[in-house]
Amino acid sequence: MLIGITLLVLTATTVGAAFVNLGPLNPVIALLIATIKATLVVLFFMHVKGASEKLTGAVVVSGFFFLAILLSLSLADYLTRSGR
Amino acid sequence: MPDSQATTQVSTLEHEAHNPALVHQFADAQQQKDAASLGMWLFLVTEIMFFGGMFCAYLIYRLMYFNAFAAGSQQLNIGLGAFNTAVLIVSSVTVVLAVKAAEAGKRKLLVAYLVVTVLLGLTFLVVKGFEYREKFEKHHVPGSTFQFTDTFDDNGKKIPVDPKEAELFFSLYFAMTGMHALHMIIGCGLFTGLAILAWRGHYTPGYFTPIENGGLYWHLVDIIWIYLFPLLYLISRHS
Numbered sequence: 001m002l003i004g005i006t007l008l009v010l011t012a013t014t015v016g017a018a019f020v021n022l023g024p025l026n027p028v029i030a031l032l033i034a035t036i037k038a039t040l041v042v043l044f045f046m047h048v049k050g051a052s053e054k055l056t057g058a059v060v061v062s063g064f065f066f067l068a069i070l071l072s073l074s075l076a077d078y079l080t081r082s083g084r
Numbered sequence: 085m086p087d088s089q090a091t092t093q094v095s096t097l098e099h100e101a102h103n104p105a106l107v108h109q110f111a112d113a114q115q116q117k118d119a120a121s122l123g124m125w126l127f128l129v130t131e132i133m134f135f136g137g138m139f140c141a142y143l144i145y146r147l148m149y150f151n152a153f154a155a156g157s158q159q160l161n162i163g164l165g166a167f168n169t170a171v172l173i174v175s176s177v178t179v180v181l182a183v184k185a186a187e188a189g190k191r192k193l194l195v196a197y198l199v200v201t202v203l204l205g206l207t208f209l210v211v212k213g214f215e216y217r218e219k220f221e222k223h224h225v226p227g228s229t230f231q232f233t234d235t236f237d238d239n240g241k242k243i244p245v246d247p248k249e250a251e252l253f254f255s256l257y258f259a260m261t262g263m264h265a266l267h268m269i270i271g272c273g274l275f276t277g278l279a280i281l282a283w284r285g286h287y288t289p290g291y292f293t294p295i296e297n298g299g300l301y302w303h304l305v306d307i308i309w310i311y312l313f314p315l316l317y318l319i320s321r322h323s
Contacts, residue, residue, distance in 0.1 A: 004177035008170055015166045018318035026321065030314035038307045045180050045303045047296075053118035056125050063129035067136040071143065078144050 003044045010037050105291030117293050124297040128304045135308050138263065142256050142315065152249030156232075156257070157320035159224060164215050165317040168208050169309065175204035176306045179299040186292035191285060194295070198279035201302065205272040212265055219254070226255045257316055264312060267305045274298050 014033040022029065043049040048060055110116035146153045182197035223231040232250040278298050281287065287295055 001177065004173060004180075007173045007176075011166065011169050011173060014314055014318060015162065018162070018314075018321045021321075027314075027319035030319045031311075034311050034314050037310045041176060041303050041307050041310070045176055046300055053122060056118075056122055059122065059125045059129060063125075063132045066129075067132055070133070070136050071140055074140050074144060075147075078147065 003040055007037050007040060105288070113290060117296075120293045120297060121300070124300050128300060131304060131308075135260075135263070138256070138260050139311070139315070142260065145252055145256065149246075149249040149252060152245045153253045154320035155245045156224075156250045156253030157316060159222065160257070160317045161215055161218065162317050164211055165313050168211050169313045171204050171208050171211070172306045172309050175201050175208075176303055178204065179302045183292070183296055183299050186282070186287050186295045187289055189289040191282065191287075194282045194287065195279050198275050198282060198295075202272050202275045202279065205268055205275070209265060209268055209272070212261065212268075219258075224254050226251045226258065230254070260312055260316070264305065264308055267308070271298075271302050271305055274301065 010033050014030055017029050017033070018026065020026075042060065048057055106113050106116055110119065178197045178201045182194055182201065185193040185197055219225050223229050230247065230251050232245060232247040275298060278295060282295070
């Protein structure tokens with residue numbers, strides 16, 4: 001319940017922050033808040049924190065690890081191409 | 085999976101101490117539950133990669149055609165998007181409460197929370213439908229009728245936009261939100277089924293794994309929206 005209220009407050013915060021001009025910080029803050037919210041949902045709503053099976057945690061981490069590889073290597077390619 | 089036929093075939097003495105929902109390949113109920121949860125998580129990881137591909141495409145095209153993506157993003161309705169975010173978060177809370185009710189063996193409470201979750205999911209879809217209608221009316225749906233006129237930023241400065249690039253933004257918008265909406269529709273169907281089975285007393289404090297795993301699916305769909313909302317609606321307000 002407390003986590004749910006925190007999530008709603010964070011949603012209001014991220015909407016509010018979007019209307020304030022922070023320059024390049026706007027996307028950073030929005031994604032940071034989204035990541036905090038996602039982490040709260042994974043750890044508490046999805047019971048990864050305190051899961052009896054340790055392997056579950058490893059699977060979750062590996063999922064996001066491979067997502068990070070997908071995003072970082074793709075961007076490493078597109079951001080360093082010459083003659084764009 | 086309560087395998088009552090197999091249970092009756094084996095000597096009842098051996099099974100007296102057993103949970104009727106426990107199937108034979110598992111040592112105990114905890115192991116069975118952990119295995120089901122792990123399997124569900126493996127599925128969710130494939131979902132993360134599935135949506136990850138679309139997120140990756142969105143990030144790359146946003147970097148390539150930044151102005152068009154900013155202009156396209158500013159056409160989206162932040163109010164409806166924020167409302168839907170709140171709806172999904174509340175629905176995730178009701179899912180948590182449903183799992184708790186199942187754990188405590190409160191059948192009617194469990195059904196109530198499952199039904200509320202489905203109603204919140206349908207609310208999300210209806211609001212999404214109104215957003216899509218607005219896109220059709222503005223001719224922002226990719227295709228032969230697509231139109232995108234020059235837009236202006238908050239300071240009244242004209243943003244030069246190639247309609248082809250804006251069309252790409254809306255293609256990704258419809259692909260990502262459409263795929264998410266499809267997951268919501270599947271989730272609503274899933275939870276309706278769970279509610280019916282819960283009403284029939286299918287779940288006990290000793291066996292409610294489908295409620296838990298259905299909840300995991302629902303939370304994941306919520307998480308995807310938690311990222312879609314800022315990426316599509318919010319981060320290009322100021323550019």
